[in-house]
Amino acid sequence: SQQGEEDPQALSIQEGENATMNCSYKTSINNLQWYRQNSGRGLVHLILIRSNEREKHSGRLRVTLDTSKKSSSLLITASRAADTASYFCATGDVKGAQKLVFGQGTRLTINP
Amino acid sequence: GAGVSQSPSNKVTEKGKDVELRCDPISGHTALYWYRQSLGQGLEFLIYFQGNSAPDKSGLPSDRFSAERTGGSVSTLTIQRTQQEDSAVYLCASSLVQAPYNEQFFGPGTRLTVL
Numbered sequence: 001s002q003q004g005e006e007d008p009q010a011l012s013i014q015e016g017e018n019a020t021m022n023c024s025y026k027t028s029i030n031n032l033q034w035y036r037q038n039s040g041r042g043l044v045h046l047i048l049i050r051s052n053e054r055e056k057h058s059g060r061l062r063v064t065l066d067t068s069k070k071s072s073s074l075l076i077t078a079s080r081a082a083d084t085a086s087y088f089c090a091t092g093d094v095k096g097a098q099k100l101v102f103g104q105g106t107r108l109t110i111n112p
Numbered sequence: 113g114a115g116v117s118q119s120p121s122n123k124v125t126e127k128g129k130d131v132e133l134r135c136d137p138i139s140g141h142t143a144l145y146w147y148r149q150s151l152g153q154g155l156e157f158l159i160y161f162q163g164n165s166a167p168d169k170s171g172l173p174s175d176r177f178s179a180e181r182t183g184g185s186v187s188t189l190t191i192q193r194t195q196q197e198d199s200a201v202y203l204c205a206s207s208l209v210q211a212p213y214n215e216q217f218f219g220p221g222t223r224l225t226v227l
Contacts, residue, residue, distance in 0.1 A: 104154040
């Protein structure tokens with residue numbers, strides 16, 4: 001079964017607005033990662049945050065992690081049409097750091 | 113170097129036939145993963161290879177599914193007696209197992225359609 005659950009399942013916003021996606025998980029983790037998928041094919045790694053980190057930035061991306069609530073958020077600022085994709089969170093379990101468990105994803109649509 | 117490659121990109125087969133899906137990981141990556149993604153769904157873990165260790169087969173849905181990795185590089189996922197519910201995109205990924213926090217690099221996937 002999937003551990004990560006993204007919220008919302010789908011999000012549609014206007015270009016230039018900020019997009020926020022959330023991820024919840026159930027077990028103890030040592031890291032959480034966000035991936036993007038275009039057109040239902042290969043995934044691209046966006047950002048990784050370790051369990052002892054609370055916030056991380058990469059360009060227009062900002063990721064937060066709250067291990068007490070077992071949740072993470074991905075913020076995309078100043079969205080662009082090219083950001084249209086599905087976004088997945090994936091968790092690395094403390095027992096098996098090399099094995100990632102993916103959520104169901106959030107489908108993000110940026111309207112021009 | 114090149115990224116992860118998979119072949120074929122699309123496969124259409126008839127119910128009951130066997131299929132083989134191939135994955136070429138990034139050179140030097142010792143960890144290799146297979147996932148399955150049904151339409152509009154997340155990734156379902158199937159199997160994980162790490163170096164010469166015994167693979168983690170805990171995600172294989174039935175004994176019709178098997179995978180091997182020859183020479184620590186190329187991997188083949190075999191589905192025997194395919195069923196319509198096997199239709200999905202099969203994704204392969206590789207990573208540097210030395211890193212405790214591993215970024216996985218994905219191939220473009222093989223879209224399998226079982227008629």
